[in-house]
Amino acid sequence: MSTATPTAPTVDQAPAPQRKGLSQRTIWRILLIGLVALFFLAPLLWMLSTSFKSSAEVVDPNLGFLPHDPSTGSFSTILGAPQTPVVQWFFNSLMAAAAQTLLVLVVASMAAYALARLDFPGKKILTGLVLATLFVPPISLLIPNYVLVSQLGWLDSLTAVIVPGAAGAFGVFFLRQFFLSLPVELEEAAMLDGAGRLRTFWTVIIPLSKPALATLALLTFLGNWNDFLWPLYVLFSPEKLTIQPGLSTLQSAYATDYSIIMAGGVIASLPVLILFVISQRFVIEGVSRSGLK
């Protein structure tokens, strides 16, 4: 794939003089992009087609992309198995990700406002500490947080995948930067009208910060949805799992019965993919913003 580098920069050139038909270069470019698109698309299509095959067909040496005899057997098998409640996992993940997102939005925006605008003793030290922990790799928190969560009695409950992860410094840092870029005058006007800090925050700052809050919400949601290591260890009852650790148990439950495993993959990814297609502009814009800190 690295061969794309020498040719790709040409797209930055000024528009080439118009020619009739497609130049050879353009044809190569379309071909190359087509191949790359295939690389990204083909695995998804194989997952989809395999989920409609029978267990026997998957191991048939006469494989082939399309199912010979499409059936929804794999889906009914996995949806009917109490040990692998895929739909339950999906909703657990949805709950956990939504709850954590809400928690982060409220808690981080308030703290970020305090760090950006309010004066209180120890503010500088706290700001420094919060920024410093951005560099602390999450792995150093894995073992102690596990012990802590077990002492709090949160093992095997969604609380464990909602609360500790909301303490990360990124949200506070991200929103603080944004609040600092807002003009102070608007808040002053509101406060001259007699509004207190809390009301000013709620009626002036929050509405102005919608784009930043939306970006943070999105990144938090995606991060929680994709988290694997932590929920894998803190959740263990089949009905308590979130989607990522849940799916990983399919491998031991169905070994190499890939039609069933792929059906589980389809159930888990279809809603997310549909949601992504609908909101892709917003999602991609949000992610690209996260890089400009």
Added chain:
Amino acid sequence: MVTAAESPPLSAAPVRRRKLGAPSRGKRAGLGTSLIFILPYLVLFCAFVLYPIAYGLWISLHEWDFLLPGKPFVGLKNYTDLFTSDSVTSGPFWASMRATGIFVALSVPLMIVFPLALAIALNKKFRGRNALRALFFAPYVLGVAVIGLLWRYLLDPNVGVINYYLDQLGLDRIPFTTATPYVWIALVVPTIWWTAGYNMVIFLAGLQDIPKELYEAAALDRATAWQQFRHVTLPGLKPVMVFVLTITILASANVFGQPYLITQGQPGRETRTAIMQIGEEGLRSFRMGSASAMSTVLTIALLVVSLLLLTFMRERKERKKS
């Protein structure tokens, strides 16, 4: 360092007369108000970030078996064990560090070059551009478990799709998930498939910040495409590049899901990465003292890498200024 595009239109309003963050006209917020704002986060931050950092170090000084009541203090023994070649923990740990290092070395260059090429290809208006951008990004939203199961199937030595196609082409089957060096392909390729779109999106944003005039000037000077890339694109991307490089190195060094699901650490311990090793030691065998010591060593290694990257970026900047 929020960019102009990010701030709402109002930020263009009246010039600020006062230092940002200064208390406003006679309405200095009281300590009580400040506490209301800061307290909820402060509680979370202390409980799940600050305290665990210290607690982890404390655990690493003990023979801390999660399931046993006694947790005797052993000083630095867990650390000295890691650096003693014949101890129980040092062999597996350094094997896992080696696996992590190999994965970083193989994946990071590809995770920079490939997404950058994609970003450059998409940094031009043409029909289908947004659809392609969405397609390249889509795997990222699926999560590592779907990626792991899917590629485990595609790469399966016996019934996998890729081996089926190799068969069709009359080539030998490849034991992707069980033999070196193929296991590394089985980890790197799915990782690229999964996260290349993420890096691409960040590169794209960086490319759009490079002033068009620079390319026009370069074109006037008859710079070739390669020269434009070398002297306009790359320098213009420097800050974004350092950011992407840093997050990619850190993400690769923290790799867990792919080896856990696709190769299961095979063959032997070949692809068992540091995070896998720490998870096994601390949260499956519940030997948390030694696992915490391993985390500390890994953390220090990662911090050194981040700091090196930061200073490298600073030096380059200053040399440019002088």
